[in-house]
Structures are given as C-alpha cells and as structure tokens.
Amino acid sequence: MKVVVFCKSVPDTETRVRLKDNRLDKSEIKYILNPYDEYAVEEAVRMKEGGKAEEVIAISMGPERAKEALRSALAIGADRGILIKDDALDGSDTYVTAKVLVKALEKDGLEYGMLLFGQQAIDGDTWHVPGQVAEMLGLPQTGSIIKLEVDPDGGKAVANRMVEGGEEVHEMALPCVVTCRKGLNEPRYPSLPNIMKAKKKPIQEYSVSDLGFSAEDVGKAGALTEVLSYALPPQKEAGKKVEGEPEEVAQALLQYLKEEIKVI
Amino acid sequence: MGDYRGFWVFIEQLQGRVSDVGLELLGKARELADATNTYVGALLLGDFSKAKAKELISYGADKVYLFSHEKLATYHSLAYTKLVCQAVTQEKPEALFIGATPLGANLAPRVAAQLETGLSAHCVDLRLGEDGILEQIVPGFGGTMMAVIICPEKRPQMATVMPGVFPKPEPQDRQGEVISMAVEITEKDLVPRVVEFKAKEQKTVALDGASVVVCGGYGMGSKENWQLLEELARLLGGAVGATRPAVDEGWAPEEVMIGQSGKIVHPKLYIGAGVSGIMHHVVGVQDSEIIVVINKDPNAPFFQVCDFGVVGDATQVLPAFIGKLKERQKRACDFLSIETPQMNEGPYSPDSKGDSQ
Numbered sequence: 377m378k379v380v381v382f383c384k385s386v387p388d389t390e391t392r393v394r395l396k397d398n399r400l401d402k403s404e405i406k407y408i409l410n411p412y413d414e415y416a417v418e419e420a421v422r423m424k425e426g427g428k429a430e431e432v433i434a435i436s437m438g439p440e441r442a443k444e445a446l447r448s449a450l451a452i453g454a455d456r457g458i459l460i461k462d463d464a465l466d467g468s469d470t471y472v473t474a475k476v477l478v479k480a481l482e483k484d485g486l487e488y489g490m491l492l493f494g495q496q497a498i499d500g501d502t503w504h505v506p507g508q509v510a511e512m513l514g515l516p517q518t519g520s521i522i523k524l525e526v527d528p529d530g531g532k533a534v535a536n537r538m539v540e541g542g543e544e545v546h547e548m549a550l551p552c553v554v555t556c557r558k559g560l561n562e563p564r565y566p567s568l569p570n571i572m573k574a575k576k577k578p579i580q581e582y583s584v585s586d587l588g589f590s591a592e593d594v595g596k597a598g599a600l601t602e603v604l605s606y607a608l609p610p611q612k613e614a615g616k617k618v619e620g621e622p623e624e625v626a627q628a629l630l631q632y633l634k635e636e637i638k639v640i
Numbered sequence: 641m642g643d644y645r646g647f648w649v650f651i652e653q654l655q656g657r658v659s660d661v662g663l664e665l666l667g668k669a670r671e672l673a674d675a676t677n678t679y680v681g682a683l684l685l686g687d688f689s690k691a692k693a694k695e696l697i698s699y700g701a702d703k704v705y706l707f708s709h710e711k712l713a714t715y716h717s718l719a720y721t722k723l724v725c726q727a728v729t730q731e732k733p734e735a736l737f738i739g740a741t742p743l744g745a746n747l748a749p750r751v752a753a754q755l756e757t758g759l760s761a762h763c764v765d766l767r768l769g770e771d772g773i774l775e776q777i778v779p780g781f782g783g784t785m786m787a788v789i790i791c792p793e794k795r796p797q798m799a800t801v802m803p804g805v806f807p808k809p810e811p812q813d814r815q816g817e818v819i820s821m822a823v824e825i826t827e828k829d830l831v832p833r834v835v836e837f838k839a840k841e842q843k844t845v846a847l848d849g850a851s852v853v854v855c856g857g858y859g860m861g862s863k864e865n866w867q868l869l870e871e872l873a874r875l876l877g878g879a880v881g882a883t884r885p886a887v888d889e890g891w892a893p894e895e896v897m898i899g900q901s902g903k904i905v906h907p908k909l910y911i912g913a914g915v916s917g918i919m920h921h922v923v924g925v926q927d928s929e930i931i932v933v934i935n936k937d938p939n940a941p942f943f944q945v946c947d948f949g950v951v952g953d954a955t956q957v958l959p960a961f962i963g964k965l966k967e968r969q970k971r972a973c974d975f976l977s978i979e980t981p982q983m984n985e986g987p988y989s990p991d992s993k994g995d996s997q
Binding site: 411471474495496500501504505506508511512516517519534538541542543544545546547548549552558600602603604605606615616617620623625626627628629630633634639 | 655721745756757785786787833838839852900901909920931932938945948950959965
C-alpha cells in the first residue's frame with residue numbers, strides 16, 4: 377500500500393517569536409513543515425516501518441520554499457516528494473488547492489491506500505483542504521485522530537478521535553483520508569544521516585500546465601472566494617498600563633478589579 | 641444570483657442534543673434575512689420528531705428542513721454531505737452557515753467541494769455589502785489584519801463560524817413551518833462507521849460559560865508555573881485557558897486553547913498572563929467585558945486592546961497578586977468570623993448562574 381502525506385510550508389511565527397532584550401524578536405521568521413503535518417508524516421513512516429505501507433509519498437503545493445518542508449518530511453522517512461510549483465498558483469483558495477492536489481495525484485498515477493493530512497495548517501487555519509480533497513476523490517474521511525490502526529490486507533482502517541465527552545472509534549474501507557493531530561504520535565527528530573539522505577531523495581516537480589490546467593483555472597483567477605479588502609482589526613482604546621515591582625503592580629491590579637470595575 | 645434566496649443554517653446535534661452554535665447562527669441569519677427581506681432556513685438531520693424540529697422556529701427559523709432517520713442520529717460524513725447537498729440543490733439558498741466544530745470542519749468542505757462553491761473558515765463576523773453580497777470577515781496574514789472575503793460568482797455562499805462568536809438568541813413565539821425531507825440513504829453512505837464510543841470524564845472546568853477566564857501564554861515559561869494560573873482561577877472561581885504556544889509546549893491540553901481555531905470565550909473578566917496578543921488569540925477573547933494583560937514586553941500588541949495592562953513578568957506578578965487575593969479573602973472571613981474557605985467560588989463562578997451550558 378502506498379501512503380500519501382500532504383505537507384504545507386508555513387511561517388514559523390506561532391512558536392518562534394521569542395523575547396530578545398525584552399522585545400519581540402521577529403528577525404528570524406523561517407518556514408517550516410506545518411507541525412500538524414509532522415504527525416501525519418510520522419504516522420505514515422511508522423506504517424512503513426511496521427510493514428503496513430510500501431512507499432510514503434510527501435506532496436506539497438507551494439513556492440520554492442515548500443521544498444524545504446518536503447525535505448523535512450523526507451528526513452523523517454518519506455521516500456519521495458511531489459511539488460506543485462507555479463507562480464500562477466498565487467492566491468489560490470482552499471478549493472483550488474484541493475483541485476490541484478487531486479490532479480497531481482492523478483498525474484502521478486499513484487495507487488494510494490491512504491491519504492494523511494495534518495488536521496489544520498497553522499497559518500491559514502481553515503481545516504478545509506482535507507475534506508475538499510476527500511470529497512473530490514469520493515473517499516471516506518475522518519479527522520483529528522489520536523490513534524490509527526491500518527489493516528491493508530483486510531482493506532480497512534480504524535481510527536480513534538476525540539469528540540465532546542469522549543472518544544469515537546471510526547472504521548473505514550481503504551482508500552480513505554484521515555487528518556492527524558497532537559496525541560497521535562511523537563514525531564521524531566530526524567538524525568543527521570537521515571537529513572543528508574533526504575537531500576538525495578527525488579522530488580518530482582509539476583507546473584500548472586503539466587497538470588492540464590491553464591493559469592485561469594488556478595490561483596486568484598480560479599479561486600471561488602476573493603479577498604475584497606483588508607481592514608485593521610477593531611481597535612479598542614488602550615486601557616491603563618502599570619509598570620513596577622511585582623508587589624506594586626499586583627496591588628494596582630487588585631485595586632483596579634476591586635474599586636474601578638468591582639469584579640472581586 | 642436572483643434564483644438563490646434565503647439564509648440557511650446547518651443545525652449541529654450531538655447525541656440528539658442541538659448544539660448552541662446552530663442556534664447562534666440562526667440568530668445571525670435572522671438578522672441578515674430581515675435586512676434583505678428573505679427567509680431563514682434551518683437544516684436538521686437526526687432522529688427527530690417534527691415537534692422537536694419546531695423548536696428551531698422560536699430561535700429564528702422560518703423553514704426547518706427536517707431529515708429524520710434513526711441512522712442519522714450519528715454523524716456520517718457521506719450521508720450528511722449527500723443530504724445537505726440535495727436540499728441545497730433543490731431549494732437554492734443564497735448562503736449556508738455551518739459551525740466551525742470538528743463536525744463542521746468535516747462537513748463544510750465536503751459540501752462546498754460537491755457544490756463547487758466557495759467556503760470561508762472561522763469567520764468572526766458576517767455582514768451584507770451594498771450589493772447584498774455576503775461579506776465574511778476572517779483574520780488574515782497571521783492575524784495582523786482582518787480580511788473581508790466574498791464569494792462573487794457561486795452560490796450558496798458558505799462560511800464556518802466558531803461557537804460563541806454570535807450570541808444565542810432568546811426563543812420567541814414565532815410562526816414557521818417544518819418540512820419533512822425524504823431520506824434516501826444506503827449502507828454505503830453510512831461512512832465512516834462509528835464502531836464504538838468511549839465516554840470520558842472531562843477534567844478541566846468548562847471554558848464555555850465561565851465568568852472568569854485566566855489564560856496562560858508562552859510567557860508562563862514552564863509547566864510548574866502553570867500551577868499559578870490554576871490557583872488564580874480557583875480563587876476567582878474561573879477556568880484556565882491557554883494560547884497555542886502554551887499548548888504546543890505541553891503545558892495545557894488542546895481542549896482549553898483559546899483563539900481562532902480554539903475556544904471563543906466572553907467572560908466578564910479575562911486575565912491573560914504571559915500572553916503577547918497575537919490576533920489568532922485576541923479574536924477568541926475580544927468580547928470579554930474586561931481584559932487584563934500581564935506581560936513583560938511593554939510593546940506586546942495585547943496592551944493595545946486591553947483594559948488594564950501590567951508590564952511585568954507574569955511568573956512574578958501572579959504570586960504577588962495571588963498572595964494579595966488570599967490576604968483579602970482571609971480578612972473578609974475574619975470579619976465574618978467564618979473559616980477561610982479552601983476554594984472560593986467567587987462571585988462569578990459558573991455555578992452561580994445555574995446551568996453553565
């Protein structure tokens with residue numbers, strides 16, 4: 377069985393903004409493999425190590441830097457990469473993204489048994505591409521799983537997911553789509569030899585026309601949604617600000633809550 | 641888009657109980673429908689009677705499309721997608737709103753893909769533009785900006801919205817109709833199959849409905865320091881939340897993450913400790929009555945939107961503040977000659993409002 381893992385290159389702003397000399401240090405925004413995708417890659421690689429999968433393919437749509445995200449997946453243990461890269465893709469919404477990914481799978485002639493995604497990307501945070509891909513391929517799908525058991529010979533997968541009030545166990549026939557989250561596994565840190573090896577693993581590149589699309593089908597032109605405008609977030613009048621020793625500021629806070637707004 | 645009329649809401653239900661997010665969206669849909677002189681449709685799938693479906697009318701629906709079948713009591717993505725798409729194709733609503741819940745995150749993209757229409761995620765507001773087009777407001781560019789998204793050419797216009805973004809309307813005495821829809825599903829549609837449900841007790845105090853929320857961010861520094869938040873929440877009768885970086889560090893479970901893709905809270909008092917105020921988080925707390933921020937970086941963006949800012953290391957300010965709260969409590973107890981309670985429920989404890997759900 378072949379397993380496909382969908383990888384996104386995202387800015388590492390969420391966790392890497394550190395304080396430096398008491399200021400936010402934004403000088404080193406770098407791009408990483410979406411952390412939720414790491415769980416998906418790790419799970420796929422474990423399937424291969426456990427003899428459940430014969431090949432793990434990492435696929436990404438994005439600019440040149442998406443190659444680095446793919447390399448990270450290859451360093452964890454994916455066998456090869458597919459990158460759909462084209463300037464025309466700029467401005468794609470989730471619908472176009474799903475459409476392009478689906479076409480790339482087709483083009484590659486992959487006979488996959490499972491498609492794995494991170495449940496969300498930390499930048500766009502829509503959670504929508506896995507469902508769109510699953511629907512376009514007519515595949516069953518379950519999301520936000522914390523345990524996965526695959527039986528390639530029996531042609532099914534069993535996945536546990538957290539829901540309100542407990543845990544649900546889903547069973548699906550293969551091929552199917554699952555989205556992964558924290559708790560599913562502990563993604564490994566790739567070893568140096570594996571990082572070196574990853575540099576030699578093949579990454580197949582496709583342009584939009586390779587997939588049979590014209591520039592109008594994708595990117596901003598092909599998107600079904602459009603950004604009408606950007607606005608600054610609603611500004612509120614900044615309130616009081618106190619500075620000083622912990623004891624002083626704690627007293628000021630107590631005073632404020634007690635006397636001015638009377639909540640305690 | 642003359643053929644397409646009406647604002648529709650998918651009504652989520654779990655184990656036969658209608659989730660608040662559907663009712664909240666009905667309230668918003670009512671507002672939009674009134675402004676454009678059209679109707680509100682509610683889509684209800686499950687094992688329900690017509691009488692039960694009728695309750696949705698009091699929350700703002702004019703027409704309730706009821707798909708009732710025992711097999712629909714549990715969510716199956718293929719069956720639900722099929723029926724929702726059928727209803728939309730037949731009735732042609734101009735918009736369809738779905739809760740941005742785990743279920744909605746599964747259903748909405750499938751429906752949008754099948755209908756080949758646009759879909760926006762985690763909207764923090766929905767409004768009508770001059771031409772009657774639906775403007776869907778989502779935080780963009782890492783949350784530094786709000787993006788106004790439209791779906792100019794396809795219908796229905798689809799959006800997901802987090803629970804808690806819109807207020808739940810008060811039920812009113814209204815007229816409307818329940819339309820029973822034919823349910824044609826086969827075993828093939830009941831996928832994935834739910835083979836087991838393991839009930840689990842939830843350990844954390846529910847953030848939903850909490851009147852005081854104490855939230856920790858990356859600036860809390862360690863799991864040990866997290867205890868300070870727990871203690872403060874206990875003293876104030878509140879619940880503890882976390883930012884994404886704190887969850888990523890493993891200091892708090894993902895279930896208590898507050899922000900665009902976590903929980904949306906609107907307590908009377910929110911205290912953010914060691915939280916810088918990235919927009920993804922701020923959208924989850926901005927409707928709190930009072931926002932207090934403790935952060936050692938005087939330039940943290942959160943100070944721009946808070947009511948009271950404390951410039952200081954949260955891990956030092958919190959112990960001092962907790963000490964003072966305890967002292968004050970003890971004095972009050974001495975005055976009343978009662979024993980100092982171990983755990984003060986606080987004036988805004990969820991219990992004081994009755995059912996916090």
